[in-house]
Amino acid sequence: MKFAWKNIALISAVALFALPVMAQDGASATMPAASPTRTIVIHAKKFAFDPAEITLKKDETVKLELTSDDVEHSLVVPELGIKGTMKKGEMTDVVVTPRETGDFKGKCGKYCGIGHGKMHFVVHVVN
Ligand SMILES: [Cu+2]
Numbered sequence: 297m298k299f300a301w302k303n304i305a306l307i308s309a310v311a312l313f314a315l316p317v318m319a320q321d322g323a324s325a326t327m328p329a330a331s332p333t334r335t336i337v338i339h340a341k342k343f344a345f346d347p348a349e350i351t352l353k354k355d356e357t358v359k360l361e362l363t364s365d366d367v368e369h370s371l372v373v374p375e376l377g378i379k380g381t382m383k384k385g386e387m388t389d390v391v392v393t394p395r396e397t398g399d400f401k402g403k404c405g406k407y408c409g410i411g412h413g414k415m416h417f418v419v420h421v422v423n
Contacts, residue, residue, distance in 0.1 A: 332359035332391055340369035340382040340404065343411025349418040354397050362388040367409070373402035373419055381406070394421040 338360055339346045352358055362371055364382040371390075372379050380388040394400075402417030 330357040330393065332357050335359045335361055337361045337363070338371065338382075338417075339363055339365050340371065340408075340415070341365035342367065342409055343404075343415050345371065345402075345404075345415060345417045348416065349420065351420040351422060352392070352394050354394055354421055354423055357391060357393040360390045360392060362390060368406055369408050369415065370405040371402055371417060372405035373400050373417065375400045376419060376421075378402065378419070379405065394419070397421045397423055 333356055336347075336350055336358060338350070340362070341364065360371075360378065360380070362380045362382045363386060364384045366384060368384075369382040370380060371382060376392055376394055378390055378392055380390040382388065398421055400419045400421065402419060404412055404415035408415070
């Protein structure tokens with residue numbers, strides 16, 4: 297009986313590791329990851345984003361390239377899962393595919409000085 301129990305444990309372990317992988321393969325077969333159709337460069341500097349608002353199409357995959365003209369900032373748009381560091385001389389790529397229309401508010405997520413709280417950003421998602 298010892299041998300049988302060992303086999304059952306082994307099969308369970310294989311199932312635990314293999315099933316999530318199989319599920320992922322299945323998902324990617326029906327919904328391939330889209331590559332970005334366009335790139336939008338966004339600069340941050342004390343104390344604003346440029347541009348301060350962008351318009352995306354629902355279900356469109358876009359690459360955001362984030363950078364800073366002075367100190368370190370970051371762009372955070374929680375509802376769209378956007379979160380990226382903005383550093384001078386560096387580009388941070390964030391790929392986003394909005395699934396709902398609406399206006400989504402963003403802000404600077406890295407304290408950058410006295411005007412930090414005034415760094416607002418808006419993503420308009422349209423059909
Ligand atoms: Cu800031």
